[in-house]
Amino acid sequence: MDKYTVIQEIGKGSYGSVYKIKKNNDSSGKNYCWKEINYAHLSKKERSQIVSEINCLSQLNHHNIVKYIEKID
Helix, strand or coil, rough: CCCCEEEEEECCCCCCEEEEEECCCCCCCCCEEEEEEECCCHHHHHHCCCCCCCCHHHHHHCCCCCCCCCCCC
């Protein structure tokens, strides 16, 4: 998370939180969303579904779909 600065929390749900962030050392002024997921209470099936969703999003490139940029550890 060293490459990003959190601007504000956008929302919170049962699976985690979503934050508005900015990339450090980026002069474009673009904002990004960071979805933080709490895996502690998820079943094995739910974890598998999240991994499948991430894999699918990482392959998509459409103006009506949020673009997956990278995984942040």
